[in-house]
Amino acid sequence: MKKILLLLLIPSVLLAQKPTFKTDEIAVNDLLKGTLYTPENAKKTPLLILLSGSGPTDRNGNQAGMENNSLKMLSESAAKSGIAVYTFDKRIIAQMKNGTVDEKTLSFEDFINDAKQVISFFRAKKKYSKIVVAGHSEGSLIGMIAANGNADGFISISGAGRSIDKVVTDQIVKQAPMLKDEVEKDFALLKKGETFTLQDQTLAMLFRESVQPYLISWLKYDPTAEIAKLKIPVLIINGTKDLQVNQSEAELLKAAKPDAKLVIIENMNHVLKEISGGDQENGASYSNPELPISDKLTTSVNQFIKSL
Secondary structure (H helix, E strand, O other): OHHHHHHHHHHHHHHHHOOOEEEEEEEOOOOOEEEEEEEOOOOOOOEEEEEOOOOOOOOOOOEOOEOOOHHHHHHHHHHHOOOEEEEEOOHHHHHHHHOOOOHHHOOHHHHHHHHHHHHHHHHOOOOOOOEEEEEEOHHHHHHHHHHOOOOOEEEEEOOOOOOHHHHHHHHHHHHOHHHHHHHHHHHHHHHOOOOOOOOOHHHHHHHOOOOHHHHHHHOOOOHHHHHHOOOOOEEEEEEOOOOOOOHHHHHHHHHHOOOOEEEEEOOEOOOOEEOOOOHHHHHHHHHOOOOOEOHHHHHHHHHHHHOO
């Protein structure tokens, strides 16, 4: 009898392990294309709109040579939990495919407006109970600006609490302290809205002349000032193993928005993976699409959205 009961239980266990969501390709416009995750048998669900970090990052959280699937895993977790998710390629992905990238014409406002367009696109469908914006890294600042007056909740994941010049200067000084004065001088010019001819080509990755207009537009925004403007529920998440954005940045955001919920996740790094070892393991995780993201992250995100 016990064997029969065990056999009867197996199909239900296997059924529970099957995907409980479907995916559809959705284009908001010619530049903004992504994946919509829809929980199966759901009537009116909340919608999570995910914004990726800096650079040519796609809907899954990946860049060329750096595939980690962090945002894909976060999307799948939310969808399994009964939350619809839309995650999309940044406009530069489409421009690269079309051969129309013109770096010197890009502005931070482009990405803010893109996020607003995505929110409006799904708001107009009138099929979601709530719309929540979550931004990772650079997407945190973009998301908090776009969400203001347009969304029902906001989540900052690994987002800076200071302006980008201060965060980047700290990152560079840790690796090359001799560049501190040059970096600070260059950022000071950009903050005044001035471009310059780069003399030290070791800094070309950061200050090449074609990217200077973008940096000028980015430097206009202070994350603590922007998050303080939000009149919606806010969740702030950071990991203790984040090599790019220290947990102190999340604490600055919390101080600026006292009613926000702050979650610091032990051993989570910048690409949302749990790291037990040192910097070598941490760096390797950026290109490991099989390594799962933090369970505490997915639980925190899903619970926050369902509490709205």
